[in-house]
Amino acid sequence: MARVRPLPRSFFARPPEVVAPELLGVVLLHGARGGRIIEVEAYGDHDDPASHAHRGRTARNSSMFGPPGHLYVYRSYGIHWCANVVAHQEGRAGAVLVRALAPERDVEAMHEARGRPRRPVDVANGPGKLCQALGIGGEHDGADLCDASSPVRLVVDGTDVAAPPLVGPRIGISRAADEPLRFSVPGDPHRSRPW
DNA sequence: ATAGAGATTGCCT
């Protein structure tokens, strides 16, 4: 396998809809566990009615307004955790929701974290599922994804993914539901649902 | 103060 390297901070200092498709194929790691990003969604600033940042800064979404290249973790439906990559231009807010991973490293531990027998394809094919598989929770909110010493981080290893990405509307939202801000690797069985 | 919706998931029929 090619040598891995972190992404530079400048990679994340661009609009989330620009960063999102480029995160496909990037590896998300927590300790020894890791998987390749297969599906993402972009969420913007006050101008995006579906974004947590739409109504301004709160205790929950504070990380969306912080420095790019960090993690934004929030609780979904009071039960699950969802992981986002903070991405925005100077003075703005925004993030990219990681919706699905293809498990690659320490896959055994990811299965154990999910509990019960699972089909391999179901281990990380959803935003809540991948956080459970990797062991990502609220304590990781704000983690620096560019820092090699951070518990949660992003790396690239030179592996190519199919391009161009598949583009479609975001899932599970009611506002701005027609915007083409969801991106995935065409044909990958680890996506969160059929296209 | 209270009610309702939400970037989800798993188990039920």
Place this chain on the structure above:
DNA sequence: GGCAATCTCTATA
């Protein structure tokens, strides 16, 4: 396909 689980925030009073 229906529905419960139960945290955070917004709207309304």
